[in-house]
Amino acid sequence: MTQIAHAERDHALLSASGAHRWLHCTPSARLEDTLPDTESEAAKRGTLAHEIAELKLQRIFSGLPTRKFNAELKKFKAHELYEPVIDDHTNAYVEFIQSIVHTFPTPPFVAIERKVDLTDYVPESFGTSDCIIIGAGKLYVIDYKNGQGVPVPAENNPQMKLYALGAFKAFSLLFPIEEVHLAIVQPKVWDQPSEWSISVTDLLAWGESIKPIAQAAYKGEGEYVIGEHCGFCRAKATCRARTEHMLKAGSKAPLKPPLIGWDEVGEVLRQAEGVDKWYKALKEAALSEVLKGGQVPGWKAVEGRGGRDYADIDTAFTHLKEKGIEEAVLYERKPLTPPQLEEALTKKVYKELLEEPGHVIRRSGTPTLAPEGDKRPAISNQVKPEDAFSAPIE
Ligand code: SF4
Structure with a gap:
């Protein structure tokens, strides 16, 4: 099927x-x-x-x-x-x-x-x-x-x-x-x-x-053109056109001394868009290459930071309880967040039991920088002239 x-x-x-x-x-x-x-x-x-x-x-x-x-x-x-x-x-x-x-x-x-x-x-x-x-x-x-x-x-x-x-x-x-x-x-x-x-x-x-x-x-003819469409391309990490674009964007960042102006910042941000994701994808590709035994000059694979696990959690906790450790010390009881509950209860039940009776309030998201074409309306911390007189004096 x-x-x-x-x-x-x-x-x-x-x-x-x-x-x-x-x-x-x-x-x-x-x-x-x-x-x-x-x-x-x-x-x-x-x-x-x-x-x-x-x-x-x-x-x-x-x-x-x-x-x-x-x-x-x-x-x-x-x-x-x-x-x-x-x-x-x-x-x-x-x-x-x-x-x-x-x-x-x-x-x-x-x-x-x-x-x-x-x-x-x-x-x-x-x-x-x-x-x-x-x-x-x-x-x-x-x-x-x-x-x-x-x-x-x-x-x-x-x-x-x-x-x-x-x-x-x-x-x-x-x-x-x-x-x-x-x-x-x-x-x-x-x-x-x-x-x-x-x-x-x-x-x-x-x-x-x-x-x-x-x-x-x-x-397979034509120019390599980078853009947001590169995100799911199989070549996104090692594509030469994208690599050159990313490095060019990086080298532009300092521009000429002493400081870049806000008029230039917009362009630098636009050019450097995706550098972080591309760098991560390239590192992942290089890691998989060196793990396979390949060579990436100047880089090697090492063991990352390890963690600790119980050999057998049931045995360990039984032992701790026998030694007088309270359950309250061993377990953490945390309420699920609204998105987690929505997932656990299904959208419909979540809406009926929590959203409609008003048990969930929406808080505004943290301000984030977005390109001008983004559909969300622009926000600002600036006090509007009409609100200036009612603003509290500190
Ligand atoms: S990663 Fe390279 S090949 Fe893939 S879409 Fe972007 S520019 Fe084209």
């Missing part, structure tokens, strides 16, 4: 999920292809969440018998990477899909984990769309994202537009399609799905516009 779909998804050189990268940095796909593909724990957990989401949709829309559903779900829940919050989040995804389906006057066509052909636009490419809904002239393409590190909005999202192009090609002869709606459900980031719409004409025009870029990417 999904496992096959995800394996296939990984095999397209120019994958839809990597489109934001190869559309910006055309040689990246061929370069990535030369490097090992290691799947992070977060990615594996994402695959598990997708499989659970798919199973739930199959039950509702494909008539999967309850017994089979329960047996499969039990297997997924026994997986070492399973966490209860996955159940809650995939329910939110399924509920969102149901809410869309219910807006149609008659039951729409629903395809789950459908492989779509993208070769009209991108050489040898295909993608697997989590959910496609078509009816009453509308095409919905919906994707579930399990990650929380990077918010993925639906607006102008190339992966989603490619899925929509694939779905349009597959189904437009069977169903008339006039409107295209894209939605990303990313429950760890947003309470509400991110939604965006595009006309069929604009979607097809976008498809045409990327054809030459996709051709260049397929051939």
